[in-house]
Amino acid sequence: MGDPRLIEIAPVTRVEGHGKVTIHLDGENNVDEARLHIVEFRGFERFIHGRLMWEVPVIVQRLCGICPVSHHLAAAKAMDMIVGVDQLTPTAEKMRRLMHYGQVMQSHVLHFFHLAAPDLLFGFGAPAEKRNIFEVLKEKPELAKRAVLMRKYGQEIIEATAGKKVHGTGAIPGGINRNLPLERRDHFLSTIDDMIEWARDALALARGYTLDNEEIVAGFGNFPSNYMSLVREDDGALDLYHGNLRALTSTGDVIFDQVPYTQYHERLVEEVRSWSYMKFPFIEALGPEAGWYRVGPLARMNTASFIDTPLANDAHKDLMGVTSGNPNNSTLANHWARMIEVLHCVEKIQDLLHDEDLQGDDLIVTGDRREEGFGVIEAPRGNLIHHYKVDQNDQVTYCNLIVSTTHNNEGMNRAVKDVAVKHLSGQPEITEGMLNHVEVAIRAYDPCLSCATHALGQMPLQVELFGADGHLLDTKAQCI
Numbered sequence: 001m002g003d004p005r006l007i008e009i010a011p012v013t014r015v016e017g018h019g020k021v022t023i024h025l026d027g028e029n030n031v032d033e034a035r036l037h038i039v040e041f042r043g044f045e046r047f048i049h050g051r052l053m054w055e056v057p058v059i060v061q062r063l064c065g066i067c068p069v070s071h072h073l074a075a076a077k078a079m080d081m082i083v084g085v086d087q088l089t090p091t092a093e094k095m096r097r098l099m100h101y102g103q104v105m106q107s108h109v110l111h112f113f114h115l116a117a118p119d120l121l122f123g124f125g126a127p128a129e130k131r132n133i134f135e136v137l138k139e140k141p142e143l144a145k146r147a148v149l150m151r152k153y154g155q156e157i158i159e160a161t162a163g164k165k166v167h168g169t170g171a172i173p174g175g176i177n178r179n180l181p182l183e184r185r186d187h188f189l190s191t192i193d194d195m196i197e198w199a200r201d202a203l204a205l206a207r208g209y210t211l212d213n214e215e216i217v218a219g220f221g222n223f224p225s226n227y228m229s230l231v232r233e234d235d236g237a238l239d240l241y242h243g244n245l246r247a248l249t250s251t252g253d254v255i256f257d258q259v260p261y262t263q264y265h266e267r268l269v270e271e272v273r274s275w276s277y278m279k280f281p282f283i284e285a286l287g288p289e290a291g292w293y294r295v296g297p298l299a300r301m302n303t304a305s306f307i308d309t310p311l312a313n314d315a316h317k318d319l320m321g322v323t324s325g326n327p328n329n330s331t332l333a334n335h336w337a338r339m340i341e342v343l344h345c346v347e348k349i350q351d352l353l354h355d356e357d358l359q360g361d362d363l364i365v366t367g368d369r370r371e372e373g374f375g376v377i378e379a380p381r382g383n384l385i386h387h388y389k390v391d392q393n394d395q396v397t398y399c400n401l402i403v404s405t406t407h408n409n410e411g412m413n414r415a416v417k418d419v420a421v422k423h424l425s426g427q428p429e430i431t432e433g434m435l436n437h438v439e440v441a442i443r444a445y446d447p448c449l450s451c452a453t454h455a456l457g458q459m460p461l462q463v464e465l466f467g468a469d470g471h472l473l474d475t476k477a478q479c480i
Contacts, residue, residue: 020037021034021035021036021416021438021442022034022035022037023416023420023424023438025424025425028426029425029426030421030425030426031417031421031424031425033417034413034416034417034420034438035276035413035416035417036276036409036412036413036416036442044063044401045399045400045401046399048396048399049395049396049397049398049399050395050396051395051396052394052395052396053079053082053173053388053390053394053395053396054079054172054173054394056075056079056388056396057072057073057075057076057079057169057171057172057173058072058167058169060072060074060075060386060401061167062167064448065166065167066110066448067103067107067379067380067381067448068166068168069099069102069103069158069162070103070377070379070380070384071384072162072167072168072170073096073100073171073241073375073377074375074376074377074379074384074385075375075386076096076171076172076173076375077242077374077376077386078374078387078388079172079173079174079373079388080173080174080175080373080375081373081374082173082369082370082371082372082373082390083173083174083367083370084366084367084368084369084370085173085174085175085366085367086367088174088175088176088365089360089362089363089364089365090357090360090362091176091179091357091358091359091360091361091363092174092176092362092363092364092365094352094355094358095161095170095176095179095180095358096161096170096171096176096241097241097348097352098157098161098180098349098352098353098358099157099161099162099168099170099171100240100241100377101157101240101345101346101349101352102153102155102156102157102158102161102349103154103158103380104240104341104342104345104379104380105150105153105154105157105342105345105346105349106150106153106154106155106157106158107154107380107381107446108338108339108341108342108345109147109150109151109154109202109342110151111338111380111443111446112147112202112206112339112342113136113143113147113151113202114133114147115443115446116335116443116444116446117133117136117143118130118131118132118133118135118136119131119436119440119443120209120335121136121139121140122135122139124433124436124437125433125436125437126433127432128436131436143205146198146201146202149198150195150198150199150202150342153188153191153195156187156188157188157349160180160188161176161178161180163178172364174364174365174366174367175363175364175365176363176364177363177364178363179358179359179360179361179363180358181359182359185353185358185359188353189353189354192346192349192350192353195349195350196311196343196346196347196350199342199343199346200311200343202339202342203315203336203339203342203343205339206335206336206338207315207318207319207336207339209335209336210330210332210335210336211322216332217330217332217333218330219422220330220331220332220418220419220440220441221331221332221414221415221416221418221419221441221444222329222330223329223414223415223418224250224251224329225250225292225293225294225329225411225414226247226248226249226250226255226283226286226291226292226293226294227247227248227250227293227294227295227298227299227302227303227327228245228246228248228283228293228294228295228303228383228407229245229246229295229299229300229303229304229378229382229383230242230244230245230261230376230377230378230383231243231245231246231257231258231303231305232308233258234258235305235306236257236258236304236305236306237304237305237306237307237308238300238301238304238306238307238308238312238316240300240341240345240377240378241377241378242377243261244257244258244259244260244261245258245259245260245264245267245376245383246303247267248302248303248327250327250329251326251327252302252326255283255285255286256283256285261374261376264374264376264385264387264402265387265400266284267283267284267285268281268282268283268284268402269281269282269283269284269288269291270402270406276409278405278406278409279402279406279409280292280409280410281293281402281406281407281409282410292410292411293407293411294382294407294408294411295382295383295404295407295408296334296381296404296408296446297334297337297340297341297380297382298328298333298336298337299382300337300341300378300382301316301319301328301337301340302327302328307340307344309343309344309347309348309351310347311343311344311347312340312341312343312344312347315340315343316340319333319336319337319340331441331444331445332444334444334446335444338446341380371389371391372387372388372389372390373387373388373390374386374387375387379403379404380404380446381403381404381405381408381445381446381447381448382404382405382407382408383404383407384401384402384403384404385400385401385402385403386399386400386401387399387400387401388400403448405445405447408445408447411445412441412442412445412447415441415442415444415445416438416441416442418441419437419438419440419441420438423437423438424438
């Protein structure tokens with residue numbers, strides 16, 4: 001029997017932010033433990049203290065350059081409560097929804113085509129120099145062109161509703177600061193049919209991969225879990241902007257349903273572990289061992305009763321039919337679910353562009369001042385919670401953020417271990433293909449590590465193998 005070893009993947013690539021994976025091998029080269037570590041800390045929940053409430057929706061979106069709109073809107077919803085507003089004007093709510101659908105659309109397209117597609121099209125074990133968007137451009141130029149134009153469309157929707165494509169200012173406490181001019185509406189309508197067609201084709205690609213590679217998909221980072229998301233009040237439909245909380249078990253049993261998100265802290269507990277800056281939430285009634293859960297596109301498909309746009313609803317039925325209506329526990333099925341949401345967002349955008357309320361002038365309302373506000377939204381990566389308290393001087397005194405990637409922390413760790421056990425155990429040396437299998441499992445969740453830990457940037461992938469005595473045995477590096 002040999003000495004135990006440690007493999008470190010630092011950082012994980014083709015994700016947003018910094019993270020590393022450590023894989024502990026026993027003396028027979030079998031995986032003993034595998035963990036996803038979040039190694040950077042920025043502390044947004046602390047340094048937002050003292051800032052004026054009016055600044056918050058603009059400041060907090062600096063958490064991320066990929067999904068700033070989600071933070072912008074969640075914070076704005078919380079500040080709506082602070083200024084005493086429970087119901088926005090029709091123009092304000094529909095402009096915010098249009099902004100959000102554009103955000104979810106462009107974020108999902110970015111992830112699927114730019115980050116995940118190289119693995120899906122060329123294989124998890126393909127050479128590293130093959131697994132990138134430039135090779136997708138060479139091999140499938142029309143597909144890559146559509147991906148660029150779809151993301152551009154979503155970003156232009158954000159620009160029209162928020163003022164800028166990144167870090168806009170459109171949502172303000174109590175409403176919105178602009179409407180949608182007719183010329184911008186007509187611009188978006190001129191290509192909406194293309195967006196519908198391309199979204200359907202992208203969905204077919206993701207669906208086909210999942211069903212055609214059933215052996216890979218069924219055995220890759222799969223395990224039962226609980227699921228949680230917002231659902232629409234009363235009927236339980238998918239609602240990415242607003243609703244109540246629903247949580248289900250892996251077999252579809254209800255844990256809680258139609259819980260107002262202002263009561264999230266009565267249902268969820270955030271556990272701290274010594275080896276990560278990211279917390280581990282769980283459902284308090286079930287405890288930390290059984291109460292962890294997953295969020296995101298697949299979780300939303302599992303929890304939603306139906307989807308209120310016809311094409312996406314048909315696709316939802318198709319996905320759920322694979323598991324006879326029960327929750328789907330497949331990690332890689334997130335890609336299929338993600339493309340269903342792209343189609344849903346495009347359908348919603350089409351409907352809203354025909355709504356005259358977008359040209360309305362009634363943009364903001366006010367009410368009786370409160371000291372506490374909650375804003376919850378379904379971000380591209382899953383449920384996003386913003387919770388603030390504000391004093392009589394309009395200064396923030398408390399801030400708690402639970403982002404999608406934090407909700408998924410336990411799930412990602414379990415996926416890492418499952419894949420490591422299957423692709424590393426018994427292997428005498430590190431292989432690049434093995435390392436990428438581990439990263440593929442993480443990328444399926446589309447994690448935003450700077451949102452969850454408040455870190456920023458990317459570095460080359462570096463993997464180091466240490467012996468039990470702490471000496472460096474081997475190292476490999478790659479830049480992606």
